[in-house]
Amino acid sequence: MATEGPDDFGTRQLPKCPTGIKGLDQITSGGFPSGRPTLVCGGAGCGKTLLGIEFLVRGATEYDEPGVLLSFEETDTEVKQNVRSLGFDLERLIADKKLRLDHVRVERSEIEETGEYDLEGLFVRLGYAIDTIGAKRVVLDTIETLFSALTDHTVLRAELRRLFRWLKSKGVTAIITGERGHGEGLTRNGIEEYVSDCVILLDHRVVNQLSTRRLRVVKYRGSTHGTNEYPFIITSRGISVLPVTSLVLEHSASRERVSTGIGRLDVMLGGRGIFRGSTAVVSGTAGTGKSSLAAHFVDAACRRGEKCLYFAFEESPSQIVRNMESIGVRLDEHVKTGMLRFQAARPTLHGLELHLAVAHEAIEDFHPSIVVLDPVTNLMAAGGLSDVYSMLLRLIDYLKGCGITTLMTTLTSAGAVLEATETNISSLIDTWILLRDTESSGERNRGLFIVKSRGMPHSNQVREYRITDHGLEILDVYVGGGGALTGSARLAQEARDRAEEMLRNQEFQQKHAEMEAERAAIAAQITSLQAKLKVTDHTIRVADSEEELRQAKVAADRDAMAKSRYADQATPQNTRLKEGSQ
Amino acid sequence: MMDENDDRSEKNWELRLYVAGQTPKSLKAFANLKKICDEHLAGQYRIEVVDLMLSPQLAEGDQILAIPTLVRKLPEPVRKIIGDLSNTERVLVGLDLRPVA
The missing domain is CATH 3.40.50.300 (P-loop containing nucleotide triphosphate hydrolases)
Structure with a gap:
């Protein structure tokens, strides 16, 4: 049976099957290994079954991958009732052929073993369930119940090995739940031995009277995964795994x-x-x-x-x-x-x-x-x-x-x-x-x-x-000498500031008045000087015109005198000659 | 194909043998069963062989897991014996034909 494809080599990332469970896909960088079985183990009441059912429900509703639940512990009715509070309507999914429940009841008291047998019946049932709805996902919960029902563990182990190989060949992504063992092993009967691709460990602890559920990816062959213990909660909408620290810091930062x-x-x-x-x-x-x-x-x-x-x-x-x-x-x-x-x-x-x-x-x-x-x-x-x-x-x-x-x-x-x-x-x-x-x-x-x-x-x-x-x-x-001022100190400072301001204002007013006065005095001086100037101008003009008159008179007198003496008309040449000869 | 219907007397033993194809184990189981019934329940039984390879939908009804599985439908209560029925003593105990020693 082809178990390891060529895809496992090289740098190519293993194909993943998203679980749809909040946070889990983040931790496993994308989900469980596609087409391979994953072991989910943990103690009683840690949420194994729920994880499995949510895996199926999310697959059917969000990824269009129908699923089969093979339940070894609870009947179909019980399963349906248990998850109704989480808002999972299994009835509808079953009616839509998206989900198939099969309760495998094994009662040791009813079974007598005589001679050789194998678990072909289980294969047939599972194969039939897978084929009728074209399932891509399978959950086996909890297959280890078979260990208490059947005495021949050699056969059982061989058959389980065959089952997991068969699941791989079917190409379905499977979750196998297992009860946590008390000893060294992860599971009571050591089935982790057969499911080696991915192992998830669930844990339910009570510290300080407060219980915390935790999830850890123990191993994930061929993929990176968060290695820490991640708390998870079962809310009214299913499981929510909360990575303590996101594997990556990549919130986009707004500038708004x-x-x-x-x-x-x-x-x-x-x-x-x-x-x-x-x-x-x-x-x-x-x-x-x-x-x-x-x-x-x-x-x-x-x-x-x-x-x-x-x-x-x-x-x-x-x-x-x-x-x-x-x-x-x-x-x-x-x-x-x-x-x-x-x-x-x-x-x-x-x-x-x-x-x-x-x-x-x-x-x-x-x-x-x-x-x-x-x-x-x-x-x-x-x-x-x-x-x-x-x-x-x-x-x-x-x-x-x-x-x-x-x-x-x-x-x-x-x-x-x-x-x-x-x-x-x-x-x-x-x-x-x-x-x-x-x-x-x-x-x-x-x-x-x-x-x-x-x-x-x-x-x-x-x-x-x-x-x-x-x-x-x-x-x-208000920053004063000894630091910022607060309360009444600040109020006092405010008052002081106001007083100072007032004083400054008064001083300014006074100075302003003084300067105004001075300016007025200067202006007055200017006015009087201008008046003086006017008077002087006038005097000059009067003197000038008197002189003109005088000179005209002198010339007239000379002409008159010359006339009386019968002298020639005074010409400039004559005058000049005369004057020059004199 | 392997059905055997014995109509000679009242059928108060209704047995159903589940197999998956004609494997050596299945054939052996059927042979063993036939022998035991002939020896201990001559004329009062009816064996129905269900081949799950042909009708896989029947596996769920009787809660079949192991192959071969013999289911005693009647008389009540329903009993199941898995294996090739090679241990006659165990088969007899399982069918309630012999008290546990």
Whole structure:
């Protein structure tokens, strides 16, 4: 039987069969090996059967690959009932010839073994089921039951080996489930020996009274795969595997900006707010207004027509609505228009995994573009530090993958180093706004600053802000000798500034008046001088005309005298000669 | 093809032998069964041979897994014996023809 094709050599990636199970295809880089059996083993109640059924259902509904479930443990009716709560309508799939269930009941007490036999009957049944609907997927759940039903294990092992080879030759992608063994082996009867292409191990652990299911790819021949243990959850939509860290960091980064809802804070953040799809954290001690800031963010988003999902871990929705009303933010209106949805739950209500599951579901259900988690530190009650960290990591990864802008608030305990946010989530977040109380001259004042904001220039100032009845207000910066001034110190500084300004103004007014006077004096002088000038001009003109008259008189007199003496007419020549001869 | 219908007396033993093709094991099982029935149930049995190669849809009804499988349909309760029926003692016990010693 052809088991290893030429495709297994060279650089070509093994053909994969997508499981359609959330996260699992990501871990296995595409799904299970196509046309080969995969072993899924784990203890009781870890979700083996469910994984198998979901594999079939997804195959039938999403990839148009019909499937056969050969169940050795549960009857058809039981199987159908068990998965109905997950929204899998097996009846319909069966009616559509997309799925076939076959319950193989083996009862040791009813069976007597006499002499040689083989499991051809099983082959025939499976072959018949595969052929009737043209199945591409097969799940055998749990074939190991045969070990307790049949005494001749030598025959059984040989037949299982033959079965898996036969499945490969049929070209169906199969899942074989196996009960986790107590000893060294992965399965109780060591069937991993026969299924060597891909082995998935499921595990169900209870730590701190909270149970977590985990999945690990033990081996995957001819393919890369994530090697870690990945927590997974069974939600009302099936299995969801959550890779703790995505194998790849490839969320597309948007350049679009989203307003924080507070104009002056946007200005501090490079003028336009935070990036869409980024994660912002607002941390601060109790009563610094973290939720108020979040409310502004939500309010602004809803006004822009973006849907917001608000996870409240501390207060009930109505309490949040009431409290925010006191600062002039009307969240109830957004709830009414359906732009805002609250998802409130005490952190201790369920384990982190389920929180994550609930979050996933709510997000998928509502498709928000903004998500608020208020406050994430409360989740610590539901799990250890590293668990919370890993949960947040996964959640943030998921949100980023969806391009959702996220605002989280974290509570810093008084006295602790403020910059050390509880869960050390700093590396996960893009924008970190720190709110803090400063205590000076007998009063507490609130200060806000931006610890970091990836990919944008941001203000380095500590800005004082006030929570007023019309919202959170960021005030002007007053920098005194000893740093930024806040509270009454700032008010005093403002008063001083005003006084100084007034003084300066008065001085200026006086100087201005003086100069005006001087200018007036000069102008007066100019006027008098101009008058003098006029008089002088006139005098000059009078003198000139008198002289002319005089000269004319002299000439007339001379002419008259010459006439009387009978002298010749005075000509210029004569005159000149005469004068020259004289 | 291998059906045998014995109409000579009342058929209070209804046996069904499942095989998959005429393999040596199947032929041996049928021969063994015939011999045992003739010896212990002469005239009161009816054997139906079902070849799953020809009618695979019948495998599900009787929960057939191993080949060959002998199913005692009547008298109730249904009993199943798998194997080539070479161990006559076990077959007799399985068919409830002899109390377990």
